[in-house]
Amino acid sequence: MASKAIAGGGQVLNVSNPEVVRVRQLIGGTAEYSSDGWKRCWEEGVTPWDLGQPTPAVVDLVNSGTLPGGDRDGRATTVLVPGCGAGHDVVALSGAGRFVVGLDISEAAIHKARQRAAAAAADGNSFDFVAADFFTWEPPDKFDIIFDYTFFCALEPSMRPAWAKRIADLLKQDGELITLMYLAEGQEAGPPFNTAVVDYEEVLNPLGFVMNSIQDNEVAVQSRKGMEKMARWKRMANPTSLNSAGETQID
Template sequence: MSSPSDAPPGKYLPQFGTPEHKESLVRLRSILLDKAYEGGMNEGWVDAWQHGLVPWDHGGIQPPLRELFESKAIDFNVPRSGRALVPGCGRGYDAIYLASLGYETVGLDLSPKAVAAAEEWKASQQPPPTSLSFIAGDFFKVDAGLFDIVYDWTFFCAFPPEVRPAWGKRMGELIKPGGYLIALAYPLDGDRKGGPAYSVSIEAYDESLGSGWTKTLEYVPTQMSEGHEGREKVVVWKRV
């Protein structure tokens, strides 16, 4: 498969940092505050998609993910085969990219509307990837089997701190021994209150995962989306 395409600039969300973008964040947080994190997930994400409130949608593959797999300067030698999961996949840009690398990929999102949008974006690729499926379901409950790679971006940061241990436990259930968790740790905002996106730290990921993991990579990417400068790291853990 050829390299996946990105969406035209501004196709799916207001430009980063504009008043329209900031307003969409305020409206998103209001919707989520009206819902409870029952079992770990918040049904407000379904409502957000229904209202077209997707301020995290940057219109394409996250640059640090592409850099991780394509830069010769990064020592990340993992097999380009096996199963990959992208929870909170949204429109599916990163899931499509992983499928293009040779992984049998599953994109998972709580919102059926997000999954429909991902299927539409998948169909627009030339040619559409065949080793890719999208599922509407609850990350904490869905039965999707075991994975060699799970990729987390704007997923961990969607949960308030009290839900993070459940996230870590679930990652241990989904990733095979010897498999990898790839996280774009964002936003690294120190002690900033409120969310989403809730402020994160590398220590918060470590604590949530607990024992049974070895950190194999941690670095600041040279390629980032607008507004992520100084607020993002790539971290990879291997399940032992």
């Protein structure tokens, strides 16, 4: 298999791609979150997940009119994009009553995101970029929406409960989580790590998240066709817990 898909189709995210092999070398393949490894990926320009443009599914989502945009008091709907990289999706989601924060652990990624946004003459009043660790960053306010793409699958599976906990901490009680799931299979290592829909459910359901919808990503780039689904989640008033029999129940 060639290391890259057809033009405009993104890169293949498996070991047939030398850049994926290099990413795994930099990350180290350990159970720990390798912040230095991710920083080095951006510093070396080894970012095979970067499409170089907004994700088509994000563009469709914005055009669908199903995203909230502001309220009657003129307050903007706030959106967080963790692991935003070069910020294409941040800019695409912004505007129309939405203020989007792009978060990435890499200063190099954030610098690139700011440069790209400036070059595109994007409205800088409707988004911001922050270089910080998703797992320790403390914003001044919680968010109305969180959008996750190629972030969950990039985390070593043992970190997924911590990911879900941070999502719950950063999202308003009535907020929405949107996950564009990259469902990698047959990976002997990662990133991306093997991922299934049930992996999201196992860590999100106990924290009060309910999947309201899920559908195949019909506009996925060529190299990711048939591997992606978009799910939209809402938080219930009270999270679930386990009863004495170890069964999930609603509090």
